[in-house]
Amino acid sequence: MPYNILIVDDSRSMRKVIRKVLDLSGFQMGECVEAGNGREALELLESHWIDLVLSDIHMPVMDGIGFIRALRNNQSWSDLPVVFITTESNEDRLQEAMDLGAKGYIRKPFQPEEIRSLLCQIMGESDGVPRAFSDEGCDF
């Protein structure tokens, strides 16, 4: 089953890189939409059905913590899986993100395999085969 993905990062380059990593890893992507900050992401969610969010924390206008807090306060998106991909190293802030229901985080710089492994866990492997990934798998 393909998953619709929302990538939130103020860096256009990083959004491209994350999209490419998902493509190359065999992630079964449906629609992939991008936002430059949390506020833009909330606007996009009004008009797109999203299964998974990959978000930066450190962004102008609305950062990742404000974004996930807004998601959790909205009944429609309160269970939406969110993974942070971030330069943030402050453990208190990362714990705050996890307390708000983030499914995990990956620190930049990252190896592509880190994203694949975490998404495998999150999107389920009930029969030992990651449902989110195609047979081609990952070849980094």
Added chain:
Amino acid sequence: MGFQERSAMKDAISEVLETMFFMFVDFDGDCPGDHYSDCESFISLKNNKGRVDIAFKVREEFARMISANLLGLDELDVTQEDMEDTMKEFANMVGGNYKARFDVNNQWELGIPQFRNLTGTSGDPADAGLLFFCFGRSMGKVEWWNRAC
């Protein structure tokens, strides 16, 4: 800038360049003199006592190379916008990585990275700096300014 901070900066730059940009660089010691640069990205670390400004001043050749490597493009296809965005992300990742190496008490906050074009060498002498080399050629330098509140 003490030995430990200098070493932490070298390690941060190397880790970011090797992991995300598939590049390896060497470093020189102090670089009191000017170094020709086409552009710079910079980022600040702040706490309640002061601020550390970090600037990455590089040749366009270097900015184009890391942009191409990050985005999987041919260097000729890299746009000015690609270079600006990549240079900002480079500053962001190195700043974050550097902070993670010394900020054990979570007292520092990383700012938002910025970019600007330069015309040759530029002013405001830094408190410390490091030249970095790629394929034996000088490609840029990182400089620090420690500023009190």
